[in-house]
Amino acid sequence: MAHRPEDPLPTGPASTEGVWELSEWDAAVDVTVRRLRAYVEDSQLGGSRVTSRRPPAELAQSLSLQSWIREGGMDAGALDDFLETYLSEGTRLHHPGYLAHQCASPDLPAALGDLIHGVTNNAMSLYEMGAAAATVEMAVIDWMLDKVGWAGRTAGGVLVNGGSLANVTALLAARARAFPEAWNTGVPRRTVLLAPASCHLSITRAAAILGLGSDAVVALPCDPIGRVIPSAIPEVVVAQERQGHTVMAVVANACAPATGLYDDLVSIGRICNPRGLWFHVDAAHGGSALLAPTLKRLLTGIELADSVIWDAHKMLRTSTLAAAVLLKDKTDLDRAFRQEADYLFFDDDRGGPDLMMRTVEGAKAQLGLKLFLNLAWRGEAGLGRYVAGRYATAHRLWELVRSRPDFETPFEPQSNVVCFRHRDAQGDPKQVALRDRLIADGRFHLASSMVGGTRWLRATVMAPATDEQTLHALLEAVGLAARQVRDED
Amino acid sequence: MAHRPEDPLPTGPASTEGVWELSEWDAAVDVTVRRLRAYVEDSQLGGSRVTSRRPPAELAQSLSLQSWIREGGMDAGALDDFLETYLSEGTRLHHPGYLAHQCASPDLPAALGDLIHGVTNNAMSLYEMGAAAATVEMAVIDWMLDKVGWAGRTAGGVLVNGGSLANVTALLAARARAFPEAWNTGVPRRTVLLAPASCHLSITRAAAILGLGSDAVVALPCDPIGRVIPSAIPEVVVAQERQGHTVMAVVANACAPATGLYDDLVSIGRICNPRGLWFHVDAAHGGSALLAPTLKRLLTGIELADSVIWDAHKMLRTSTLAAAVLLKDKTDLDRAFRQEADYLFFDDDRGGPDLMMRTVEGAKAQLGLKLFLNLAWRGEAGLGRYVAGRYATAHRLWELVRSRPDFETPFEPQSNVVCFRHRDAQGDPKQVALRDRLIADGRFHLASSMVGGTRWLRATVMAPATDEQTLHALLEAVGLAARQVRDED
Numbered sequence: 007m008a009h010r011p012e013d014p015l016p017t018g019p020a021s022t023e024g025v026w027e028l029s030e031w032d033a034a035v036d037v038t039v040r041r042l043r044a045y046v047e048d049s050q051l052g053g054s055r056v057t058s059r060r061p062p063a064e065l066a067q068s069l070s071l072q073s074w075i076r077e078g079g080m081d082a083g084a085l086d087d088f089l090e091t092y093l094s095e096g097t098r099l100h101h102p103g104y105l106a107h108q109c110a111s112p113d114l115p116a117a118l119g120d121l122i123h124g125v126t127n128n129a130m131s132l133y134e135m136g137a138a139a140a141t142v143e144m145a146v147i148d149w150m151l152d153k154v155g156w157a158g159r160t161a162g163g164v165l166v167n168g169g170s171l172a173n174v175t176a177l178l179a180a181r182a183r184a185f186p187e188a189w190n191t192g193v194p195r196r197t198v199l200l201a202p203a204s205c206h207l208s209i210t211r212a213a214a215i216l217g218l219g220s221d222a223v224v225a226l227p228c229d230p231i232g233r234v235i236p237s238a239i240p241e242v243v244v245a246q247e248r249q250g251h252t253v254m255a256v257v258a259n260a261c262a263p264a265t266g267l268y269d270d271l272v273s274i275g276r277i278c279n280p281r282g283l284w285f286h287v288d289a290a291h292g293g294s295a296l297l298a299p300t301l302k303r304l305l306t307g308i309e310l311a312d313s314v315i316w317d318a319h320k321m322l323r324t325s326t327l328a329a330a331v332l333l334k335d336k337t338d339l340d341r342a343f344r345q346e347a348d349y350l351f352f353d354d355d356r357g358g359p360d361l362m363m364r365t366v367e368g369a370k371a372q373l374g375l376k377l378f379l380n381l382a383w384r385g386e387a388g389l390g391r392y393v394a395g396r397y398a399t400a401h402r403l404w405e406l407v408r409s410r411p412d413f414e415t416p417f418e419p420q421s422n423v424v425c426f427r428h429r430d431a432q433g434d435p436k437q438v439a440l441r442d443r444l445i446a447d448g449r450f451h452l453a454s455s456m457v458g459g460t461r462w463l464r465a466t467v468m469a470p471a472t473d474e475q476t477l478h479a480l481l482e483a484v485g486l487a488a489r490q491v492r493d494e495d
Numbered sequence: 496m497a498h499r500p501e502d503p504l505p506t507g508p509a510s511t512e513g514v515w516e517l518s519e520w521d522a523a524v525d526v527t528v529r530r531l532r533a534y535v536e537d538s539q540l541g542g543s544r545v546t547s548r549r550p551p552a553e554l555a556q557s558l559s560l561q562s563w564i565r566e567g568g569m570d571a572g573a574l575d576d577f578l579e580t581y582l583s584e585g586t587r588l589h590h591p592g593y594l595a596h597q598c599a600s601p602d603l604p605a606a607l608g609d610l611i612h613g614v615t616n617n618a619m620s621l622y623e624m625g626a627a628a629a630t631v632e633m634a635v636i637d638w639m640l641d642k643v644g645w646a647g648r649t650a651g652g653v654l655v656n657g658g659s660l661a662n663v664t665a666l667l668a669a670r671a672r673a674f675p676e677a678w679n680t681g682v683p684r685r686t687v688l689l690a691p692a693s694c695h696l697s698i699t700r701a702a703a704i705l706g707l708g709s710d711a712v713v714a715l716p717c718d719p720i721g722r723v724i725p726s727a728i729p730e731v732v733v734a735q736e737r738q739g740h741t742v743m744a745v746v747a748n749a750c751a752p753a754t755g756l757y758d759d760l761v762s763i764g765r766i767c768n769p770r771g772l773w774f775h776v777d778a779a780h781g782g783s784a785l786l787a788p789t790l791k792r793l794l795t796g797i798e799l800a801d802s803v804i805w806d807a808h809k810m811l812r813t814s815t816l817a818a819a820v821l822l823k824d825k826t827d828l829d830r831a832f833r834q835e836a837d838y839l840f841f842d843d844d845r846g847g848p849d850l851m852m853r854t855v856e857g858a859k860a861q862l863g864l865k866l867f868l869n870l871a872w873r874g875e876a877g878l879g880r881y882v883a884g885r886y887a888t889a890h891r892l893w894e895l896v897r898s899r900p901d902f903e904t905p906f907e908p909q910s911n912v913v914c915f916r917h918r919d920a921q922g923d924p925k926q927v928a929l930r931d932r933l934i935a936d937g938r939f940h941l942a943s944s945m946v947g948g949t950r951w952l953r954a955t956v957m958a959p960a961t962d963e964q965t966l967h968a969l970l971e972a973v974g975l976a977a978r979q980v981r982d983e984d
Contacts, residue, residue: 021884023877024602024812024959026535026589031603035528038607042614046515059626062633062847069627071634075867078874080604088871089611092864095627096617100515109618109858113513114520115569117613118527122578124609124865125531127601127808128585129815134934135596137548138558138584144551145560167656167816170857178704192708195681208857211832215667215855217706219681319616319858323513326618326858327656343700358551366704366855368659368697369598369808369815375581376613378564382577385567388512395510445623470513 033082041089042117049100050471055448056101058094065095102471103450105480108263108291108423111469113323115383119376120325129369131362136372140358143374146381150316150330153296153386155309162336164364165318165373168327169290170208171366172315175331177212178366179313179342180255180284189344193217198224198246200239201257204232204264206288209257218254230458231417232262236273243283255284255312260305261292264455264464266400266423268292268304275310287311290329292421294321297390301397304420312338318377321393321422321468328373331364339364392470396422400467403477412485416457425455425462428488434461436491443487450480522571530578531606538589539960544937545590547583554584591960592939594969597752597780597912600958602812604872608865609814618858620851625861629847632863635870639805639819642785642875644798651825653853654807654862657816658779659697660855661804664820666701667855668802668831669744669773678833682706687713687735689728690746693721693753695777698746707743719947720906721751725762732772744773744801749794750781753944753953755889755912757781757793764799776800779818781910783810786879790886793909801827807866810882810911810957817862820853828853881959885911889956892966901974905946914944914951917977923950925980932976939969 048054066072069091074080080088098104099111128136130143143165151161166172177199181188184197197218201209203225214220224246227238239256246253256278258269271287278285287308293316295301296308308314311334318328333339343363362368380389400422407413407426415426431440437454441463444450455464463484537543555561558580563569569577587593588600617625619632636652643650655661666688670677673686686707690698692714703709713735716727728745735742745767747758760776767774776797782805784790785797797803800823807817822828832852851857869878889911896902896915904915920929926943930952933939944953952973 021880021887022959022962023884024600024873024881025539026603028532028536031532031535034603034607035610038610039524039528042611043517043520046520046614047517050514057623059623059846062622062626062630065627065630066634069630071631071867072638074871075634075638076875078870078872078877080868080871084871085604085607085868092611092627092631093615095630096615096619096625097623099616107618107621107624109624110616111513112613112616114515114523115574117610118523118574120613121524121527121606121610122531122581124601124606124814125535126582126585127588127599127814129596129598129808130585132596133551134546134548134586134940135598136585137551138554138581141551141554141558141584142560142581145555145564149561149564167660167860168856168858171656171660171855174704174855188706188708189703190708190710192684192686192711193682193706197681206857211855214678214833215663216704217677217682219677219679221679222681319618325613325616326860327856344703357548366660366663366700367657367816368695369657371656371815378560379569379574381567382563382569382573383567384513386565388567391510392513395512398510451623470511473511 034085037082037086038089041086041093045093046100049098052102052471054094054098056103056451057097057445060095097451100469100471102469102473102476104469105465105467105472106451106453108320108466109326109468110319110323112325113380113384115379116324116376119372119379122375123372128372130372131368131370132360133358137358139372139375140361142378143361146374146377147330151332154314154332156334160336161332161334162339163330163332164339164361165328165330166365167367169206169315169317169329170211172290172329172331173206173208173288174212174215175342175366176286176313176315177216177255179333179338180286181216182341182344183284183338184252184254186341196251197254198222198251199255199257200224200226200242200253202226202228202232202234202259204228204262205257205259206263206290209288231267232265232457233267234258234269234274236270236277239274239277243281253283255286257286257288260287260289260308261421263291265417265425265457266419266421267417268420271305271307271310275307279310285311287314290315290317291320294393297386298394299390300394322377322389323380324376328377396467399472400424400465402474403465403467406477406481410481416462422467424465425457427462428484430488430492437461437463439491440484440487443491444483447483450483523574526571526575527578530575530582534582535589538587541591541960543587545592545940546586546934549584586940589958589960591958591962591965593958594954594956594961595940595942597809597955598815598957599808599812601814602869604868605813605865608861608868611864612861617861619861620857620859621849622847626847628861628864629850631867632850635863635866636819640821643803643821645823649825650821650823651828652819652821653828653850654817654819655854656856658695658804658806658818659700661779661818661820662695662697662777663701663704664831664855665775665802665804666705666744668822668827669775670705671830671833672773672827673741673743675830685740686743687711687740688744688746689713689715689731689742691715691717691721691723691748691758693717693751694746694748695752695779698777720756721754721946722756723747723758723763725759725766728763728766732770742772744775746775746777749776749778749797750910752780754906754914754946755908755910756906757909760794760796760799764796768799774800776803779804779806780809783882784910786875787883788879789883811866811878812869813865817866885956888961889913889954891963892954892956895966895970899970905951911956913954914946916951917973919977919981926950926952928980929973929976932980933972936972939972
């Protein structure tokens with residue numbers, strides 16, 4: 007039965023090219039740890055620019071990327087130089103002036119989790135490829151399920167690479183419930199998702215990726231600041247059904263990415279559940295409020311969901327990416343990847359579950375470990391205090407904004423997201439120019455949102471180093487930039 | 496315009512809960528680096544079990560997972576104890592006896608890349624979130640495009656979280672070419688993919704995820720060891736078209752996951768190109784042979800592809816996950832995520848590209864950095880020598896197997912994957928039992944494959960520490976286990 011390739015390949019003696027020289031590791035890790043320590047220390051103190059973004063061509067040259075790739079030969083000394091530039095040309099998420107995107111200021115235990123993964127690479131999608139890693143992930147998932155209100159054997163979940171992929175995975179489960187045969191025979195036409203226009207763009211993308219088409223996302227009626235009006239849902243459902251459409255899922259925000267506002271999950275859940283409508287809660291950013299006793303009421307009703315996503319790389323302070331897909335009924339997740347149901351093993355002679363049958367990704371990184379280490383260090387209470395602290399600091403920013411007649415703000419924040427603008431920068435383009443000017447100045451990094459058809463500056467308080475003093479300095483800097491932008495004409 | 500939530504949230508003074516205590520970092524990183532150093536040293540020497548997989552419940556208890564999550568309070572000393580158990584209950588990819596799955600034995604520069612990501616979290620899907628990280632990724636992608644034979648401005652690509660997601664992304668581009676309106680209006684029925692049955696399971700999964708259905712994957716005729724018979728393709732295409740089906744793509748293996756055998760890319764490309772058939776090459780595992788002058792002819796014809804995927808977390812020795820999606824025409828990738836084409840910025844006032852418009856994931860980890868650091872350290876020549884060394888070692892294993900009458904083997908290897916079995920363990924269940932026995936013994940970790948309807952042991956030579964001595968010891972151990980399994984009845 008032996009087939010020979012027509013043209014044998016060159017062979018040779020076994021070599022051990024590529025084993026770790028431990029002295030090389032020692033020197034390189036020493037340089038890296040030292041650079042990163044200084045980076046965090048300096049960032050937390052606000053001592054450097056919060057963000058720098060030279061053009062790619064210029065950066066590629068200053069980092070000598072092409073010659074390193076072709077020639078190799080980097081050693082610890084060269085790494086030291088490389089890191090000096092690399093670390094300065096990016097965004098400092100530990101900086102008090104970092105107020106831009108919903109992206110974690112990573113905590114130190116999680117960073118060590120990344121290093122452990124980098125060395126061990128226990129890609130535990132098969133249990134035999136990383137028993138401890140898989141076990142840690144399951145413990146973290148069980149804890150998240152419990153926080154959502156789904157303790158017990160029926161619920162289940164998995165960690166995946168980010169909220170967008172988590173939404174794809176959850177909606178794949180919803181698709182499988184609505185159309186069990188879709189996995190094998192394709193998606194039927196006339197299938198819709200109901201979601202507020204304020205939902206994350208990954209919801210619409212998921213509809214398109216999954217073959218429904220982005221047009222299948224039907225907008226739910228919302229109030230002027232983008233929150234779902236629950237009482238309006240039944241009418242939308244009836245109208246869709248009258249057109250012969252199947253409503254595959256109803257999506258709610260907890261919280262909305264642009265505004266940080268939470269939908270009324272109780273009311274939405276009470277409408278979906280008796281009608282058998284799949285209720286999906288995108289709690290990517292806001293789910294972590296479950297850990298703060300003073301905030302968890304924002305998520306009341308989340309237990310009525312069929313699926314929830316919740317990112318660790320936002321308020322649970324792991325690096326990007328690590329997002330949980332949580333299902334009230336874990337068989338929905340198993341059915342989502344229907345083809346391989348036969349390969350699912352639990353508590354059999356393999357000794358543990360093969361999680362790859364629950365994810366789009368084939369191999370799995372040790373995502374659970376980094377979240378676990380943050381929890382083990384801080385405890386759920388410590389992480390809850392962090393969340394409450396960031397939400398309170400955002401609220402304080404809103405109070406300061408509201409107290410000043412030169413600023414305006416569209417709503418009181420419910421999370422760590424605050425929208426506001428300065429009256430001197432009239433019109434949307436001036437708000438954008440104001441943001442660009444602030445970023446160029448280097449002390450603050452803000453984002454921007456459209457709310458109610460108007461562009462606002464958006465601050466998202468993520469860095470633990472952002473304090474009262476930062477907020478005052480921010481408003482001064484915004485005021486100065488607004489006057490400069492006004493005077494430019 | 497200010498809306499107030501009905502029930503104001505508790506607020507308080509700004510806190511700085513969660514800033515890094517640098518002394519805490521110093522102690523914790525010291526423990527982690529020391530443990531990892533010992534782990535790699537011991538693993539490379541083969542001094543410990545290559546894999547251990549106690550049942551999850553037992554492991555969860557010995558790691559005290561529940562109480563750590565609830566109570567917190569871990570410090571450097573406790574981390575030391577935790578890591579002792581954690582690292583011992585997994586799979587040692589640096590161990591010479593690690594011969595199981597196509598999963599990298601990570602190199603040290605890439606591991607440092609993970610640490611840098613863990614601390615800095617420059618989630619560079621928006622250029623402003625990580626200018627250096629995005630620039631590094633683009634340099635790495637350009638280098639890969641050049642290796643494939645697509646140097647120039649027309650080709651493009653992106654790094655994503657793994658080969659499965661890379662296949663989804665590439666096939667999304669193929670879908671967009673065949674049905675530009677599918678993103679908005681959904682996938683039409685009667686669409687098929689042609690692929691050998693030996694393709695990675697993610698191809699069929701991708702068809703199902705993308706709404707085509709797994710039944711849309713039509714098997715290409717293959718030889719007895721699973722390689723596509725190129726001359727048979729036109730007939731399959733005609734038959735599909737006669738049934739009113741649109742052929743969205745033809746998929747080839749480079750190499751096949753179960754056997755490590757390469758399809759004849761030149762012949763397949765020459766059939767696809769003049770017919771306008773999208774040609775997708777899954778080079779997740781085997782693409783790295785492009786770096787070895789003695790091996791790159793295995794991939795001759797890859798330049799005829801429309802899309803290629805190529806994993807760094809296999810033979811380029813980064814941790815899981817890091818996979819490239821490479822497109823001969825980058826507009827195909829931009830069209831794949833059609834909805835957001837307006838948001839794509841290149842060389843405009845943002846200073847760099849926003850890569851999120853090319854991926855399923857929303858935020859992006861610094862995947863390029865870990866691959867770059869391996870390249871910068873070893874150079875493409877050094878990584879090429881590693882690949883050639885692992886391929887040669889696998890070939891040497893095959894020679895040893897072939898020289899022994901008690902073993903049989905279905906084909907001469909073309910890569911670092913070798914299939915074989917011992918004649919004393921007759922029948923598929925005995926081969927599985929033999930594998931289980933080997934794993935329990937602890938010196939070797941093998942996988943297993945179905946080839947030509949029969950189960951074989953499968954060795955994939957990944958660890959640089961696997962040498963001639965390992966191969967002899969392996970065959971002795973397999974022989975012993977086979978006799979034990981035989982005598983069990």
